[in-house]
Every structure is written in C-alpha cells, then in structure tokens.
Amino acid sequence: MRKLLRRVATTAAVGAAIAAGGAAIPAEATVQYAPDHFKVCLYFNGLCKMYVEGDIVWGNRTATVTGNVVNQVGNSATATFEGYAGTTYVDTDTRTASGVHTTPYxxxxxxxxxxxGINKIYTTLTYTPDGLHFIDSETWVDIRD
Incomplete structure (x- = not known):
C-alpha cells in the first residue's frame, strides 16, 4: 500500500510540473562547436591555381564538410580528408576535379x-600531372574547439 501511495504522489508531482510548464525529465544537452573554414593551395608560378576550400561544421560525433575542389591547371586534383578521434583513425573521403574544372562536395x-566522435580532420590536395607522378600540398589540420 505504501508503494502505491508513493507512486500516486510521484505521478501527481510529475503531472503538476508538466501542467505548470516545467519538464519532468531534463532535455539532453546539445553542444555547439565553432565551425572551421579552410583553404589548401598548390601554387603554379606563384599563383594559387589549384585548391580545395570549404567549411567544417562539427557535430557531437560527426562533421559535415562542404566546399569545392578547384582545378585551373588541368589533369587531376584530388582532395583527401582524413578524420580522427584523437589519435584514432576514423575514415577517409576524397573528391577529385579532373581537367580544368570545379567539383563541389x-x-x-x-x-x-x-x-x-571525430574531432580532427587532415586535408591534403594532390596534383597528378601525368597519371604517374604525384605532387602533394602541405597538410592542413582542423581541430574541433
């Protein structure tokens, strides 16, 4: 009988809190992280004629990466994005712009x-002038704040 009375009292208290506009169960906290912008260039005659540029919107366990691979030289330019959780490798994504072309991603x-979750992304741009040789940019690192 005592358990039943406690359950009725608890149910009434929760109902009163909801009716008064309060929440009976605290909502899950959401964390906001600062987005990052990046641009990685390969230079030709001193000009940034091949590059990958974009934004990273960090979530709790994933990151949304958007932008463009721009190739103003020709042949093939490939952007490689490597995701890590601390020092643990998580995944790799690549996007390529072949010929004089811009590839959105x-x-x-x-x-x-x-x-x-993921908290670090390494971005590298690779130029393949002839299908056999590779020229890599410096690697850019974005870290979730």
Whole structure:
C-alpha cells in the first residue's frame, strides 16, 4: 500500500510540473562547436591555381564538410580528408576535379556510434600531372574547439 501511495504522489508531482510548464525529465544537452573554414593551395608560378576550400561544421560525433575542389591547371586534383578521434583513425573521403574544372562536395565524416566522435580532420590536395607522378600540398589540420 505504501508503494502505491508513493507512486500516486510521484505521478501527481510529475503531472503538476508538466501542467505548470516545467519538464519532468531534463532535455539532453546539445553542444555547439565553432565551425572551421579552410583553404589548401598548390601554387603554379606563384599563383594559387589549384585548391580545395570549404567549411567544417562539427557535430557531437560527426562533421559535415562542404566546399569545392578547384582545378585551373588541368589533369587531376584530388582532395583527401582524413578524420580522427584523437589519435584514432576514423575514415577517409576524397573528391577529385579532373581537367580544368570545379567539383563541389558535401559529405559527413565520422562515426555516429563512436563515443567522443571525430574531432580532427587532415586535408591534403594532390596534383597528378601525368597519371604517374604525384605532387602533394602541405597538410592542413582542423581541430574541433
């Protein structure tokens, strides 16, 4: 009988809190992270004629990466994005602009089941002038704040 009375009292208190506009169960906290902008260039005669540029919007466990691979030289330019959770490798995404072309991209990097989630993305641009040789840019690193 005592358990039943406690359950009735608890149910009445929760109902009163909801009726008064309060929440019976606290809502899950959402974390906001600062977005990042990046631009990685390969220079030809001192000019940035091949580049990958974009934005990273960080989530709790994944990141949305959007932007463009711009190739004003020809042949092939490939942007490589490597995602990490601390020092643990998570995934790799690539986007290519072949010929004199701009390739837009938008993708989600990370693993929604990985506790702590993705918090670092390495971006590199690779130029392939002849299909055999590769010229890499310096690697750009974005870290979730």
């Amino acid at each position: 938008s993708f989600v990097s990370g693993d929604p089941n990985l506790v702590g």
